Amino acid sequence: MGAAVTDSAGLAELDDRALLAQHVAGDDGVAFGELFRRHRDRMYAVAVRTCGDRELAADAVQEAFVSAFRRADAYRGDAAVTTWLHRIVVNACLDRLRREKTKVRRAGDLGEVDLPDRHDHHGSTETAIVVREALARLPEAQRTALVLVDMHGLPVAEAAVVLGVAEGTVKSRCFRGREALAAVLRPPSAEAGDGPAATEPQDVP
Numbered sequence: 001m002g003a004a005v006t007d008s009a010g011l012a013e014l015d016d017r018a019l020l021a022q023h024v025a026g027d028d029g030v031a032f033g034e035l036f037r038r039h040r041d042r043m044y045a046v047a048v049r050t051c052g053d054r055e056l057a058a059d060a061v062q063e064a065f066v067s068a069f070r071r072a073d074a075y076r077g078d079a080a081v082t083t084w085l086h087r088i089v090v091n092a093c094l095d096r097l098r099r100e101k102t103k104v105r106r107a108g109d110l111g112e113v114d115l116p117d118r119h120d121h122h123g124s125t126e127t128a129i130v131v132r133e134a135l136a137r138l139p140e141a142q143r144t145a146l147v148l149v150d151m152h153g154l155p156v157a158e159a160a161v162v163l164g165v166a167e168g169t170v171k172s173r174c175f176r177g178r179e180a181l182a183a184v185l186r187p188p189s190a191e192a193g194d195g196p197a198a199t200e201p202q203d204v205p
Contacts, residue, residue, distance in 0.1 A: 005022065005031070011030070011031060011034040012034070014031070014034070016035060016038070016080070016081035016082065017077065017081055019031040019032070019034055019035050019081075020032075020035065020072055020075055020081055023035070023069075023072050024072050024073050024075075029069065032068075032069050032072070035081070035085075036065055039082060039085055040061065040065070042082075042152070043061050043064065043065075043085060043086070043089045044057060044058070044061050045152070046086065046089055046090065046093075046147055046148070046152055047060045047061045047064075047089055047092075047093050049132075049135060049143075049147040049151055050090060050093040050094070050097075050143065050144055050147050051093050051096065051097060052132070052135070052136030056093075056096050056097070056100065057093070059096060060089065060092040060093040060095075060096045061089060061092070063092045063095075063096070064085070064088045064089040064091075064092035064093075067088055067092065068084075068085060068088050079158075079161050080158075083158050083161055083162055086148065086154070086158075086162040087161070087162045087163075087164070090144055090148075090162055090163065093144075094140065094144070097140070130185065131181075131185065134180075134181050134184040134185055135147075135181065137180075137184065138177050138180055138181070141173050142173045142174075142176050142177035142180065143177065144163060144173075145159060145163065145170050145173035145174045145177060146173075146174055146177040146178070146181075148162060148163070149170065149174050150174065150178075156170050156171060156174075
C-alpha cells in the first residue's frame with residue numbers, strides 16, 4: 001500500500017476496504033475514524049431496534065466499534081466491511097442484553113416516552129411507539145432477523161452472514177417475527193375471522 005491518506009477529502013475518496021487496510025497498516029486511527037463517521041448512525045439504528053433501549057444501544061455501539069478498532073486485522077475481506085461491522089454490533093447488543101438482569105428489552109423501554117395502549121392509533125408517533133414496543137417483545141432471534149432484513153434492507157444472504165446462520169433460518173425467523181408482530185398490532189376488529197394461515201418457510205438448522 002502507498003502512503004497513508006490523512007486529509008478528510010482524500011479519506012472520503014477511499015472505499016471501506018481501503019480505509020480498513022490503511023488502519024491495519026497503522027495510521028493512528030485516522031482511517032478508522034472515517035469508517036466510524038460513515039457508519040455510526042446506521043449501526044446505532046440497528047442497535048436501538050435490537051436492544052429496545054437507547055442507552056443500551058449506545059453502550060453496545062461504543063463497545064462494538066472499540067472491538068472493531070482493536071480487531072481490524074481479523075477482517076479477511078470475505079464479506080463487505082459493513083457486513084463485518086453489522087455482525088460485531090449485533091453480537092455486542094446480544095451480549096449486553098444477556099448481561100442485563102432487568103431485561104430492559106422485554107419492556108420495550110425507549111427512555112423518552114410513555115408507551116400507549118397497543119390499540120391506540122392516534123397519530124403516526126404513537127403508532128411507531130407501539131411497533132417498537134411490539135418489536136421489543138419478540139424473541140431475540142426473530143427480532144434481530146427482522147431488524148436486519150425488514151428495517152435495514154439487508155439481503156437475506158448478508159443477514160445470514162451477520163447472524164452466522166443459514167439463509168433458510170433467516171427466512172424462517174423473519175416469517176415468525178412478522179406473524180408475531182401482526183398478532184400484536186392487529187386491531188381488535190381483525191382478531192376474529194382471520195383468513196387461512198400462510199405457509200411457513202422451512203427452518204434450516
